[in-house]
Amino acid sequence: MGNLDTNTPIDAPTEATTGSAATPTNKIVDLRDGVRVLRSWGQPSGTAAKVYKARDLDQLREVVTSSTGRGLIPRGHGHSLGDAARCGGGSVVTLKRSLANPAVTGLNWETQRATVRLGATIAQINEELLVRGWFIPTGSTTSQSTFASALSTNALGPGGTVDGHAHSSVQSLVAMTSNGEVVTWERDRHKSQPSVGTQDGPIDIDSGSGFSAFIGGLGLVGVGLSAEVAIEPVTTSWMVVESVRSTSLAETLQLLEMASTTSPYATALIDPSATGLKTGRGLVRSARHAEIEDLPDNRQAEALKYDERIPSPPKSVSSRLLDPRIAHRVHKLRYYTWPTTPIVDLQPIAEFFHLDDVTGKYPSLVGPLGMVRYAFSIPQASGPHIASVLDAIRETGSTFGRVSINQTNSFSPTMLGHSRPCLSVTIDVANPTLALTDVLNECDQELVALGGQVALDSDSRLDAALVSEMFEKITQWREFKAQIDTHQRLASDLSRRLAL
Amino acid sequence: MIDSMGNARSLIIIGTQLNLTPVLISKFIRASTSRVVLITAVDETNPAAHPGAQLQDLDAVVAHARGQGATNLEVRKYQPGNVAELEQQISEAFAVGDIDLAITTTTSQYAAPRLGSREAPFDSLSIAKATQTFTEGLVMLRQLANCMASQGSGHLVALTDAETLDDHPIAEAASTVGIDSYAQSLGETAKSHGVRVIRARASRVGLMQKPTSPQDLAIAISEALLKKRKNTVKVIAD
Numbered sequence: 134m135g136n137l138d139t140n141t142p143i144d145a146p147t148e149a150t151t152g153s154a155a156t157p158t159n160k161i162v163d164l165r166d167g168v169r170v171l172r173s174w175g176q177p178s179g180t181a182a183k184v185y186k187a188r189d190l191d192q193l194r195e196v197v198t199s200s201t202g203r204g205l206i207p208r209g210h211g212h213s214l215g216d217a218a219r220c221g222g223g224s225v226v227t228l229k230r231s232l233a234n235p236a237v238t239g240l241n242w243e244t245q246r247a248t249v250r251l252g253a254t255i256a257q258i259n260e261e262l263l264v265r266g267w268f269i270p271t272g273s274t275t276s277q278s279t280f281a282s283a284l285s286t287n288a289l290g291p292g293g294t295v296d297g298h299a300h301s302s303v304q305s306l307v308a309m310t311s312n313g314e315v316v317t318w319e320r321d322r323h324k325s326q327p328s329v330g331t332q333d334g335p336i337d338i339d340s341g342s343g344f345s346a347f348i349g350g351l352g353l354v355g356v357g358l359s360a361e362v363a364i365e366p367v368t369t370s371w372m373v374v375e376s377v378r379s380t381s382l383a384e385t386l387q388l389l390e391m392a393s394t395t396s397p398y399a400t401a402l403i404d405p406s407a408t409g410l411k412t413g414r415g416l417v418r419s420a421r422h423a424e425i426e427d428l429p430d431n432r433q434a435e436a437l438k439y440d441e442r443i444p445s446p447p448k449s450v451s452s453r454l455l456d457p458r459i460a461h462r463v464h465k466l467r468y469y470t471w472p473t474t475p476i477v478d479l480q481p482i483a484e485f486f487h488l489d490d491v492t493g494k495y496p497s498l499v500g501p502l503g504m505v506r507y508a509f510s511i512p513q514a515s516g517p518h519i520a521s522v523l524d525a526i527r528e529t530g531s532t533f534g535r536v537s538i539n540q541t542n543s544f545s546p547t548m549l550g551h552s553r554p555c556l557s558v559t560i561d562v563a564n565p566t567l568a569l570t571d572v573l574n575e576c577d578q579e580l581v582a583l584g585g586q587v588a589l590d591s592d593s594r595l596d597a598a599l600v601s602e603m604f605e606k607i608t609q610w611r612e613f614k615a616q617i618d619t620h621q622r623l624a625s626d627l628s629r630r631l632a633l
Numbered sequence: 634m635i636d637s638m639g640n641a642r643s644l645i646i647i648g649t650q651l652n653l654t655p656v657l658i659s660k661f662i663r664a665s666t667s668r669v670v671l672i673t674a675v676d677e678t679n680p681a682a683h684p685g686a687q688l689q690d691l692d693a694v695v696a697h698a699r700g701q702g703a704t705n706l707e708v709r710k711y712q713p714g715n716v717a718e719l720e721q722q723i724s725e726a727f728a729v730g731d732i733d734l735a736i737t738t739t740t741s742q743y744a745a746p747r748l749g750s751r752e753a754p755f756d757s758l759s760i761a762k763a764t765q766t767f768t769e770g771l772v773m774l775r776q777l778a779n780c781m782a783s784q785g786s787g788h789l790v791a792l793t794d795a796e797t798l799d800d801h802p803i804a805e806a807a808s809t810v811g812i813d814s815y816a817q818s819l820g821e822t823a824k825s826h827g828v829r830v831i832r833a834r835a836s837r838v839g840l841m842q843k844p845t846s847p848q849d850l851a852i853a854i855s856e857a858l859l860k861k862r863k864n865t866v867k868v869i870a871d
Contacts, residue, residue, distance in 0.1 A: 180786035181827030221785025
C-alpha cells in the first residue's frame with residue numbers, strides 16, 4: 134500500500150495471474166456440487182443457485198460467458214434486502230482476491246480521485262482511504278456491502294449538500310459485460326467506444342448510457358470491476374453530528390430541508406409510534422466531518438483510524454421486542470430520550486452512516502417471518518403523504534423497525550431510480566402480517582399517482598405491472614440491456630419477478 | 634418464489650379433490666398472483682370407473698377461480714392412473730414459467746375416497762384404488778420437486794393423513810403412510826435445492842377438538858408458508 138502515497142495511475146483490475154481457471158487447486162465453484170440456498174438479508178426463504186468465486190478476470194470471464202439457462206447475477210456479501218442478488222436455478226458470482234483486494238488501487242491527490250475495486254466492501258475502502266486522510270462522501274447504510282452492490286443498487290446514505298447516493302462520487306467505472314468484454318463507462322460521456330474489443334466485434338455502446346444503466350441497474354447490465362471516484366480530504370474519521378427532535382411530520386421535513394441545504398449530510402429518524410398530528414415526528418440529524426481540534430485529546434492520536442464498531446443492543450435481544458405493543462412502547466420511549474433543543478456530539482463515521490449494520494448483527498430483531506423494507510421515493514412536494522403510509526402500515530398490526538427519511542437535492546443519472554430531487558423514505562417492518570400485502574399494494578398505487586417509485590434494491594413484493602408506470606426510463610434501460618446482454622446471460626430472481 | 638409477504642406469484646393445485654380447490658384458490662390467489670394452474674385426473678370416457686374428478690365439478694372450480702380474479706388460468710387434465718401423462722402435464726406447466734407454490738390434494742383424508750371398510754381391507758378394488766392413489770401421489774411429488782429444484786425455489790404442500798391410520802382400512806393406511814414418509818424424506822433432500830416441502834397431516838379428533846374445515850386448513854398452510862421452520866401442518870380429521 135506504500136505506493137498509494139504518491140500519485141499512482143488509475144487502472145482497471147489486473148488480468149489473470151493464476152493461469153487457467155477452474156484448475157483442481159483453484160476451483161471457482163464454491164462447495165462440492167456448487168449449489169447453495171441463498172437468502173436475502175432478513176428473508177426467511179431463499180433460492181438455490183450455483184455459487185462461483187471469481188478470483189481474476191479470466192475466471193470471471195469464464196463464469197460469465199458460460200452462463201446459460203436461468204442466467205447469472207453478481208452477488209456481494211448477501212446484504213440485499215430484496216431478491217436482487219439471488220438467481221434461483223441459475224448462478225451467482227462473487228468477486229474475490231485480485232478483484233477485491235486491495236480495495237484502493239490508485240490515488241491521485243491532485244485530481245482528488247481514487248480507483249477502487251468494486252468487489253471490496255465499503256468498510257474495506259473506508260479503512261484504506263481514511264488512514265491516508267481521504268473519504269468517499271457517499272455511501273450505503275451498511276458497511277458490509279460491496280461497492281459494486283452499492284452502485285448496482287444506487288444505495289442511499291445520509292445526504293445533504295452532498296448527494297447521498299452511491300453514484301454521486303463515481304466518475305467512471307469499469308465493468309465486464311455478459312460477452313466477457315471489459316468496458317469503461319463514464320458519467321455524462323456519450324458516444325465513446327468500449328475499451329476492449331470482443332470476438333463478436335466492437336459494440337456501439339454509448340458510454341454515458343452504460344453508466345446510467347449500470348447505476349441502479351441491479352447487476353443486470355454487467356459485473357462491476359472498478360470505479361474512479363471523487364474523494365475528499367478529511368482530518369479525522371469522526372463526524373460532528375447535530376441532533377434535534379421534531380414534533381410533527383411537517384416540522385421534520387422543514388428541519389430536514391434546512392439541514393440538507395446547509396450541511397453535507399442530513400437524515401431524519403422517525404418515531405413510528407406517533408399517531409394523529411404527531412405522526413412523522415422524529416429526530417433530524419445533520420453532520421459534517423470533524424476537524425482534529427473537535428476531538429478530545431485522547432482521540433487525536435488515532436484521529437484517522439476507522440472504527441467500524443457501532444453502538445448495539447445487548448448480545449441477547451428478546452424476540453418479545455417484535456410484539457407490536459412492546460415495540461410501540463420502545464419507539465415511544467426512545468423518542469422522549471431525543472433532545473428537544475439541538476445538541477452536538479461526536480460519532481464515528483460508521484455509526485453515523487451505517488445504521489443497517491445493527492440489523493445484520495441481531496437476526497432476532499428480524500423475527501421468524503423476516504423483515505420487509507418498504508423503501509420509496511416521492512417528489513419533495515409530496516412529503517405529507519408519508520404520514521398516510523405510516524398510518525396505513527400501523528393499522529395492519531405489524532411491528533415497525535427503523536423508519537428514516539433522506540432528502541436528495543440533486544439529479545441522478547440512473548435509469549432505474551428516482552432521477553429528480555426527492556424524499557427517500559425507508560420503513561422497516563418486522564413480523565409482517567398478512568394484511569400488510571394489501572396495504573402496501575395500495576400504497577404502490579398511490580405512489581404511482583404521486584410520481585413516486587419503490588426502491589427496487591430492497592423490494593421483494595412489487596407488482597410487475599407497476600414497473601413501467603413507476604420508472605419513466607424503463608424502456609430506455611431495457612433497450613440498453615437488450616443491446617449489451619445479447620445472450621440474456623444476466624438475470625436474477627428480481628428480474629424474473631418484475632420481467633425486467 | 635414466495636415473496637417477502639408470503640405471497641405466491643404463481644400457483645399450482647393438483648389432485649382430484651376438487652371440493653378443496655375453491656377454498657385454496659380463495660386463500661392463495663392475490664392481486665399479485667399472475668398465474669394459476671389446475672391439474673386434475675378426469676376420466677371423460679367412463680367417469681364412474683375411477684376416483685377422479687367430475688367434469689361438472691371442474692367447471693365449477695374454474696368458474697370460481699375466474700371469479701376470484703384468476704385471469705391467467707390453465708386447466709390441465711390427465712387420465713386417472715396414467716402417471717406418464719401426469720408427469721408430462723406437470724413438466725409442461727413449468728415449461729410455461731416458474732411456479733412458486735404447489736399444493737397436492739390427492740392423498741389427503743379429504744381427497745382419498747373411502748377404499749372399503751375395516752371388515753374388508755383386502756378387497757381387490759380397494760387395493761387397486763389405493764395403489765393408484767399411492768402411485769400418483771408419489772409421481773406428483775417427485776415431479777413437482779424436480780421441476781422446482783431446476784428453478785432453484787418452490788414451496789410444495791403435500792396433504793397426507795398418516796396420523797389417522799387406526800381409522801383407515803389397511804390398504805389405504807399403507808398408501809397414505811407411504812406418501813407421508815416419502816414427502817418427509819423428499820423435503821429433507823429437496824431443501825438443499827431451494828425446495829421446501831410442507832406436510833399437512835391429519836391427526837385424530839379429541840373430545841374438545843373440532844374437525845379442521847377446508848378454510849382452516851388453507852389458513853394453516855398460509856401461516857406455515859410464512860414461518861421458516863414449520864414444515865408440518867396438523868389437520869383434525871372428522
